[in-house]
Amino acid sequence: MVTVTVWNEYRHEKESEEVADVYPDGIHEVIADGLRDAGYEVNTATLDEPEHGLTEAVLDETDVLTWWGHKAHDEVSDEIAARVVERVRDGMGLLVLHSGHYSKPFKRLMGTSCSLKWREAGEKERVWTVEPSHPITDGLPESFEVPRAEMYGEHFDIPAPDELVFTSWFEGGEVFRSGCCYTRGKGRIFYFRPGHETYPIYEQDEIRTVLDNAVEWAAPGDGPDPFYGNADPLEDLD
Amino acid sequence: MVTVTVWNEYRHEKESEEVADVYPDGIHEVIADGLRDAGYEVNTATLDEPEHGLTEAVLDETDVLTWWGHKAHDEVSDEIAARVVERVRDGMGLLVLHSGHYSKPFKRLMGTSCSLKWREAGEKERVWTVEPSHPITDGLPESFEVPRAEMYGEHFDIPAPDELVFTSWFEGGEVFRSGCCYTRGKGRIFYFRPGHETYPIYEQDEIRTVLDNAVEWAAPGDGPDPFYGNADPLEDLD
Amino acid sequence: MVTVTVWNEYRHEKESEEVADVYPDGIHEVIADGLRDAGYEVNTATLDEPEHGLTEAVLDETDVLTWWGHKAHDEVSDEIAARVVERVRDGMGLLVLHSGHYSKPFKRLMGTSCSLKWREAGEKERVWTVEPSHPITDGLPESFEVPRAEMYGEHFDIPAPDELVFTSWFEGGEVFRSGCCYTRGKGRIFYFRPGHETYPIYEQDEIRTVLDNAVEWAAPGDGPDPFYGNADPLEDLD
Amino acid sequence: MVTVTVWNEYRHEKESEEVADVYPDGIHEVIADGLRDAGYEVNTATLDEPEHGLTEAVLDETDVLTWWGHKAHDEVSDEIAARVVERVRDGMGLLVLHSGHYSKPFKRLMGTSCSLKWREAGEKERVWTVEPSHPITDGLPESFEVPRAEMYGEHFDIPAPDELVFTSWFEGGEVFRSGCCYTRGKGRIFYFRPGHETYPIYEQDEIRTVLDNAVEWAAPGDGPDPFYGNADPLEDLD
Numbered sequence: 001m002v003t004v005t006v007w008n009e010y011r012h013e014k015e016s017e018e019v020a021d022v023y024p025d026g027i028h029e030v031i032a033d034g035l036r037d038a039g040y041e042v043n044t045a046t047l048d049e050p051e052h053g054l055t056e057a058v059l060d061e062t063d064v065l066t067w068w069g070h071k072a073h074d075e076v077s078d079e080i081a082a083r084v085v086e087r088v089r090d091g092m093g094l095l096v097l098h099s100g101h102y103s104k105p106f107k108r109l110m111g112t113s114c115s116l117k118w119r120e121a122g123e124k125e126r127v128w129t130v131e132p133s134h135p136i137t138d139g140l141p142e143s144f145e146v147p148r149a150e151m152y153g154e155h156f157d158i159p160a161p162d163e164l165v166f167t168s169w170f171e172g173g174e175v176f177r178s179g180c181c182y183t184r185g186k187g188r189i190f191y192f193r194p195g196h197e198t199y200p201i202y203e204q205d206e207i208r209t210v211l212d213n214a215v216e217w218a219a220p221g222d223g224p225d226p227f228y229g230n231a232d233p234l235e236d237l238d
Numbered sequence: 239m240v241t242v243t244v245w246n247e248y249r250h251e252k253e254s255e256e257v258a259d260v261y262p263d264g265i266h267e268v269i270a271d272g273l274r275d276a277g278y279e280v281n282t283a284t285l286d287e288p289e290h291g292l293t294e295a296v297l298d299e300t301d302v303l304t305w306w307g308h309k310a311h312d313e314v315s316d317e318i319a320a321r322v323v324e325r326v327r328d329g330m331g332l333l334v335l336h337s338g339h340y341s342k343p344f345k346r347l348m349g350t351s352c353s354l355k356w357r358e359a360g361e362k363e364r365v366w367t368v369e370p371s372h373p374i375t376d377g378l379p380e381s382f383e384v385p386r387a388e389m390y391g392e393h394f395d396i397p398a399p400d401e402l403v404f405t406s407w408f409e410g411g412e413v414f415r416s417g418c419c420y421t422r423g424k425g426r427i428f429y430f431r432p433g434h435e436t437y438p439i440y441e442q443d444e445i446r447t448v449l450d451n452a453v454e455w456a457a458p459g460d461g462p463d464p465f466y467g468n469a470d471p472l473e474d475l476d
Numbered sequence: 477m478v479t480v481t482v483w484n485e486y487r488h489e490k491e492s493e494e495v496a497d498v499y500p501d502g503i504h505e506v507i508a509d510g511l512r513d514a515g516y517e518v519n520t521a522t523l524d525e526p527e528h529g530l531t532e533a534v535l536d537e538t539d540v541l542t543w544w545g546h547k548a549h550d551e552v553s554d555e556i557a558a559r560v561v562e563r564v565r566d567g568m569g570l571l572v573l574h575s576g577h578y579s580k581p582f583k584r585l586m587g588t589s590c591s592l593k594w595r596e597a598g599e600k601e602r603v604w605t606v607e608p609s610h611p612i613t614d615g616l617p618e619s620f621e622v623p624r625a626e627m628y629g630e631h632f633d634i635p636a637p638d639e640l641v642f643t644s645w646f647e648g649g650e651v652f653r654s655g656c657c658y659t660r661g662k663g664r665i666f667y668f669r670p671g672h673e674t675y676p677i678y679e680q681d682e683i684r685t686v687l688d689n690a691v692e693w694a695a696p697g698d699g700p701d702p703f704y705g706n707a708d709p710l711e712d713l714d
Numbered sequence: 715m716v717t718v719t720v721w722n723e724y725r726h727e728k729e730s731e732e733v734a735d736v737y738p739d740g741i742h743e744v745i746a747d748g749l750r751d752a753g754y755e756v757n758t759a760t761l762d763e764p765e766h767g768l769t770e771a772v773l774d775e776t777d778v779l780t781w782w783g784h785k786a787h788d789e790v791s792d793e794i795a796a797r798v799v800e801r802v803r804d805g806m807g808l809l810v811l812h813s814g815h816y817s818k819p820f821k822r823l824m825g826t827s828c829s830l831k832w833r834e835a836g837e838k839e840r841v842w843t844v845e846p847s848h849p850i851t852d853g854l855p856e857s858f859e860v861p862r863a864e865m866y867g868e869h870f871d872i873p874a875p876d877e878l879v880f881t882s883w884f885e886g887g888e889v890f891r892s893g894c895c896y897t898r899g900k901g902r903i904f905y906f907r908p909g910h911e912t913y914p915i916y917e918q919d920e921i922r923t924v925l926d927n928a929v930e931w932a933a934p935g936d937g938p939d940p941f942y943g944n945a946d947p948l949e950d951l952d
Binding site: 348422469472 | 561565584585586587588589591592593594595597599600627629630631633635636638647648649650658659660661700702703704705706707708709710711713714
Binding site: 126133139142 | 329364367369370371372373375376377378379380381400401409421423424425426459460461462463464465472473
């Protein structure tokens with residue numbers, strides 16, 4: 001069975017009544033509930049726990065890590081960020097959600113600034129599938145609306161995705177590559193744009209379906225562990 | 239359960255004693271046996287059957303089609319080739335094996351000449367994994383040898399693969415992109431180089447593992463069926 | 477100097493007063509004028525000329541071919557379509573414009589249906605650059621508007637582009653991958669969405685800049701001509 | 715005119731007689747000579763200069779930076795490495811040569827370990843073109859030999875290249891993706907494998923041709939400078 005650790009910064013919910021109204025137990029609990037309903041083994045971890053809840057022991061048991069952070073990216077220690085990056089390279093799946101685009105692990109894995117345009121106006125987003133053959137689209141309609149969303153707009157400063165699954169339309173006139181797949185080492189990474197602390201986006205059916213599918217897609221496989229370093233020849237040299 | 243149709247030209251085996259010694263019941267039976275052992279529902283079809291064994295009814299029941307052809311590509315009717323192409327676009331998986339690079343369905347799906355260098359000298363091939371995160375590499379070592387192989391060498395005139403999984407080394411000095419993933423419409427395509435009529439390559443464990451994994455990877459998903467054509471606006475137009 | 481052949485179906489202009497008002501000498505002349513201003517050597521060719529104006533002699537002198545067609549794709553002979561495809565594989569650049577997505581050469585080079593959503597409502601399109609490092613974006617703003625456009629919407633049934641340069645936003649709620657780069661054989665292909673027979677889109681500055689840049693990008697290089705066929709070993713075989 | 719800064723660690727040459735025999739003035743001077751012959755404006759910079767010779771003023775004048783390092787990657791300061799990364803994202807081209815795969819700038823731009831197999835046995839390498847449409851292959855044969863090379867073998871732990879231009883064959887039985895193109899922000903990056911401190915590889919004609927072409931390919935363009943941050947809507951919001 002695939003084991004998921006749902007990580008959340010978990011600050012907005014404790015500091016803002018508006019956010020607490022939407023996510024009273026924290027965004028992580030809503031995401032975790034959705035994944036539990038899909039049959040995954042799910043644990044949660046948050047910034048203010050020791051080692052941000054991401055001890056070696058926790059990561060040993062984690063197949064896929066989901067990451068939500070926004071206002072405290074800098075408080076994630078370099079050591080834990082490096083630990084997450086290392087785990088991804090070793091095969092752990094990583095789902096980076098919404099404002100997690102600016103998190104330390106994602107920026108280090110991408111090698112770019114991960115900058116974008118943004119606007120908080122509660123506008124409409126429409127998410128279009130551009131790769132209907134991709135397993136992350138299983139069970140989805142070809143497009144769906146997020147009624148009230150924070151806008152993220154291009155240019156999104158990321159490496160060209162290995163697979164571009166979704167592109168968003170925004171009421172205010174922007175577009176955004178909102179579902180992006182990457183491989184780094186043996187690990188698979190999926191960035192998914194929708195999701196905000198003041199809108200109940202993680203309770204929306206289509207969003208839950210995407211996260212369910214993405215966990216399955218990102219779960220570690222059983223490919224070879226390459227040898228790196230000084231290697232003897234496999235053929236006779238002249 | 240995933241249903242596979244193993245298609246074979248099935249001419250060499252009937253015309254050459256050397257080939258019949260290696261594949262007495264046809265290459266398709268050896269491939270089919272391997273896939274049955276992996277738990278798939280497997281049927282076979284061959285060129286000289288009516289409609290080449292690929293009737294609409296057969297394809298209705300086919301999740302993944304594997305294709306082996308070599309000396310009679312031109313005898314595949316344009317109609318059946320078009321039918322296969324259409325099915326792939328609609329979601330059927332396609333595994334194109336070895337000399338199938340020159341088959342009508344593959345060339346039409348690629349849009350290139352699919353030309354390459356070749357040599358029959360029974361030389362050694364070593365298949366290297368270049369994408370160990372890919373599910374088609376599950377259970378494989380990071381490289382494996384095919385003791386006696388027909389050489390295929392670059393330049394291989396294909397579109398740049400969506401995912402390059404394997405690259406082969408040849409004793410005679412060539413390299414080859416030997417495991418290539420593509421998406422066309424809703425269908426997934428995997429080209430796999432090893433396999434020849436005069437060598438028992440399809441009985442080799444690593445080759446069987448690749449084919450088992452590739453069938454699972456290429457099996458149709460449940461993504462959206464996009465609407466194409468004249469579309470009403472989803473938003474009010476000024 | 478790069479030589480461009482601007483091909484146009486050239487039927488709408490002769491049959492519709494509305495179109496003739498916008499493009500009195502044909503769409504090809506407006507496109508050709510823009511490219512001439514950029515310093516290219518430019519000729520034109522149209523459907524109703526012998527061999528559709530695309531004789532072997534013409535193509536011998538063509539570095540980059542631009543293609544505009546809409547209502548008469550089926551009247552392009554299979555032979556000439558095959559000739560164009562062959563030339564692209566041999567290194568000729570190809571710019572496929574707007575409704576050319578359904579042309580024979582483009583469909584054969586892509587291997588997909590090239591289907592899409594469409595709507596003629598004179599709505600606003602905004603073209604966003606998603607790859608500002610790409611030479612086709614030289615001199616452009618990060619987005620620009622096409623005031624009145626035919627809508628093309630996803631899903632666009634194409635292979636995932638080798639490079640995705642532009643994505644369009646439409647007033648009616650759709651998005652579209654509107655600038656797509658491909659390589660087929662030695663030839664480079666650029667699909668560019670904007671452009672319609674009833675709007676003066678090819679007179680718009682940003683559109684002209686894109687076409688100028690795309691011609692330069694698609695012009696043939698001087699890479700190796702690979703040998704295909706039976707090859708002697710480069711190393712001693714055991 | 716394109717201005718190139720050729721950076722070299724420049725330690726082997728001062729510490730090893732064997733290396734000094736091959737590159738008496740340093741590897742950088744041989745690389746620089748080749749690029750000067752191609753008509754570029756070329757300067758050099760080395761590790762032991764103040765700020766490693768990569769001051770803001772020097773980088774202001776640099777269109778393309780080439781990077782050769784091997785034994786002292788750790789002595790490159792984090793600050794200068796970050797400065798180089800930032801410049802690449804802002805559009806400066808970067809050519810990473812041979813053992814530069816383990817340099818700080820390259821690892822940060824890739825987000826992976828950049829590990830590989832290696833062996834110093836003076837064996838033969840054969841570099842094959844796998845993308846003959848790419849401008850970096852202009853003027854090259856479809857393959858060429860490096861008579862005596864250090865072996866680098868797969869798995870090379872890099873993100874899948876945006877464009878894979880070359881793949882190497884090694885006498886000892888390995889293959890390697892030896893010419894890899896990437897985009898990060900507005901900058902273009904080319905990794906090129908051949909080149910070693912004890913072999914006169916940078917004096918070989920084909921190698922010089924590759925570097926000349928790669929500089930031209932990586933030189934900054936004139937694409938848009940995207941705005942990042944809080945953006946006003948371009949359309950009226952309901």
